[in-house]
Amino acid sequence: MNIVVAMKQIPDLQQIRIRNRQPVFDDVPLTIGDIDKNALEAAVNLKEGTDANIIVLSAGNEDVEDTIKEALAAGADEAFLILDDDLEDAESSQIATILAAGLKKMDDVSLILFGEGSGDNYSGQVGSRVAELMDLPQVGYVSTIEVNGNVAKVTRSLEDVEEVIEVELPAVISVMAGINEPRIPSVTQILKAGKKPKEVLELDDIEIDLGAATIETNSNLAPESDRKKIVVKSVDELVEKLTAENLIGR
Amino acid sequence: MNFSFTKEQELIQRMAKEYAEKNIDPVAQQIDIENQIPAEIIEGLGELDLFGIPFSDEYGGAGSGYATYVLAMEQIAAASSGVGMIISAHTLGLGAIDAFGNEEQKKKYMPKSCKGEHIVSFAFTEPGTGSDPKQITSTARKEGDYYILNGTKRFITNAGYPGPIVFFAKEEESGRVTGFIVEKFCEGYSISEPWEKLGMHGGPLLDVYLKDVKVPAENILGAIGQGYPILQYAISYGKVGVSSAALGGALAAFNEAVKYAKEKTHRDQPIAKFQSTKLNIATIAEKYEAIRWLTYRLGYLADNVKDPVQFAKDAALTKDFVCEQIVDICKLAVSVHGSYGLMKDYKVERLWRDAIMGLQIEGVSDMQKMIVAGVILGM
Incomplete structure (x- = not known):
């Protein structure tokens, strides 16, 4: 049984500098999104005590080949990569098409795990799009996964309610950040990561024409916020002000 | 490059x-x-x-x-x-x-x-000696296929953790300093309470007492009389660790100073906007970058030693400079914090105490300079 974990290469968010209200990516190390690491950890936990094989699937520019060592160190058994410099700025629909094409080249895939959203843009679309392209069931916002035979029992954590769902495999599951605490790989695991099997394809190998992008990003900024600078002198006054702002007592 | x-x-x-x-x-x-x-x-x-x-x-x-x-x-x-x-x-x-x-x-x-299941100690210093091998009083007396070790060692890190300790003693027959591998907590091994020191708390310094400890002759490290070369070699590599640890303290002080400068406000603006804060932060950054690359270079040199004497010089030079600079860096970080920097609620108070320790451990600063000058001048 193969468990596929889709992971996206992103810039290390802690090291991005902001200049003239624009993010500067030069010299920023590349890494993998935090929730993608949760998805991998979920796969590693499911693998324990089974003969499952974890394949990390990623599409991006040629740097991915180096970046993916992080996933191989953290428990993935092998990597399946689709690399092309044109993929650097690919949008969610294009990436989903490529990942689905990659998945179709794999055998015996039981489970395809995604993080709920990527660490950079957090569009949260790719998992659903891949499920649609593959004609597979998909469950999002998942906080627990148990696999019994060809059925996965998952908890779907919504805002006001938790749903427990059984889904037949193969299926696409998108996990939430709270599902687990990803393990920290050891020095030896990091050093051995580069020696794990890796299949690297180009766009031509999967016969995909990316086509023109349909989404243009005009700006990518955090929302501006102004502090109201309200000074209070007592708890009662604090409660009164917060109530007036509709922040409590709703 | x-x-x-x-x-x-x-x-x-x-x-x-x-x-x-x-x-x-x-x-x-x-x-x-x-x-x-x-x-x-x-x-x-x-x-x-x-x-x-x-x-x-x-x-x-x-x-x-x-x-x-x-x-x-x-x-x-x-x-x-x-x-x-x-x-x-x-x-x-x-x-x-x-x-x-x-x-x-x-x-x-x-x-x-x-794997960290054993933590190693290195025991050269004694109450009456710093790094002078001639002053060593610990003894190793041969009895058949064994040696009987006696002596007191001072300021020994990790002496309270199980594992091997490299113990230096004068081999009585030759009168020469020799290293032995001893298993801590064997019969005759005892330790003091940890010394209460200024900083680097948690890194325990203890005195070690060996009373008629019997070790097989096969536990001699290297050869009889090779103690001082082992000391010189190991201490040079030890300076890679001491420099790196000091560098970590400098990084922490740098981060704390920047964080505080941005968070602390005075007259409704962060103190980062004040010239005196900017000058302090810039000086910290200059010093940190200098010691960072010097220490990284020492790591590279340690992996590529061609001439051990030159490496000893580079290790001494790096340890001395890094440990002196981190004291300055922490002092500047405390200055950014003002009086709060002296309070235990703020990390820089601890970092400054830790930094001062670096000047003395693994050979005092003057000794490092003597090694550097000795190699450069050839005398």
Whole structure:
């Protein structure tokens, strides 16, 4: 049984500098999104005590080949990569098409795990799009996964309610950040990561024409916020002000 | 010239940072107060292979060299210099076994030490001697196939953890200083309470007493009379660890100063807008960058030693400069904090105390300068 974990290469968010209200990516190390690491950890936990094989699937520019060592160190058994410099700025629909094409080249895939959203843009679309392209069931916002035979029992954590769902495999599951605490790989695991099997394809190998992008990003900024600078002198006054702002007592 | 790291080094650096931030930083103040590292931290560091980074995988190490060790140590020591001190002293002692031990000794003592199940000590200093081998009073008397060791050692890091201790004594027949591998807590081994010191709490310094400790002759490290060369070699490599630990303290002080400068407001604006704060931050940055690259270079040199004498000079030069600069860096970081910087509620208070320790440990600053000048001038 193969468990596929889709992971996206992103810039290390802690090291991005902001200049003239624009993010500067030069010299920023590349890494993998935090929730993608949760998805991998979920796969590693499911693998324990089974003969499952974890394949990390990623599409991006040629740097991915180096970046993916992080996933191989953290428990993935092998990597399946689709690399092309044109993929650097690919949008969610294009990436989903490529990942689905990659998945179709794999055998015996039981489970395809995604993080709920990527660490950079957090569009949260790719998992659903891949499920649609593959004609597979998909469950999002998942906080627990148990696999019994060809059925996965998952908890779907919504805002006001938790749903427990059984889904037949193969299926696409998108996990939430709270599902687990990803393990920290050891020095030896990091050093051995580069020696794990890796299949690297180009766009031509999967016969995909990316086509023109349909989404243009005009700006990518955090929302501006102004502090109201309200000074209070007592708890009662604090409660009164917060109530007036509709922040409590709703 | 290439100043970049391999992907693996970058990941190991990030892994050490993540572990330190999640597991050490939250208890760093507690470590400082109690002068004790929680056992689960030692276990965690062992599971991540951080006790054996430079050593060959043939003996249980990670085989990633001293350059990688520097990157990891900086991040660990940024959270707690006491933890950094344990790893540094351990690596010094283990490095001596790695370099001078025979195959049997390496196979016997290195695997558990590389995994952190054993923590190594290195015992040269005595109450009446600093680094002068002629003043050593500990003795090794031959009895058949064994040696009987007696003596007192001072300021020995990790002496309270189980594992091997490299113990130097005068071999009575030859009158020459010789290294022996002794298993801590064997019959006749005892220790003092940890010294109460200014900083680097959690990195325990103890006195060690050997009373008629019987070790097989096969436990001689290297050869009879090779004690001083072992000391010189191991201490040079030990300076890689001490410099890296100090660098970690400098990184922490730098981060704390920047954070405080941006957060602390005066007259409704962050103090980062004031010229005096800017000058302090700029000076910290200059000093940090200088010692960072000097220490990274020492890690590289340790992996590529061509001339041990030149390496000893570079190690002394780096240790001296880094440990002097970190005191300045911490002082400037405290200045950014104003009076708050002297309060135990603020990390820079601890960092400053820790920094001062670096001037004295692993050879005082003047001694480092004498080594540097001796090699340059040839006299």
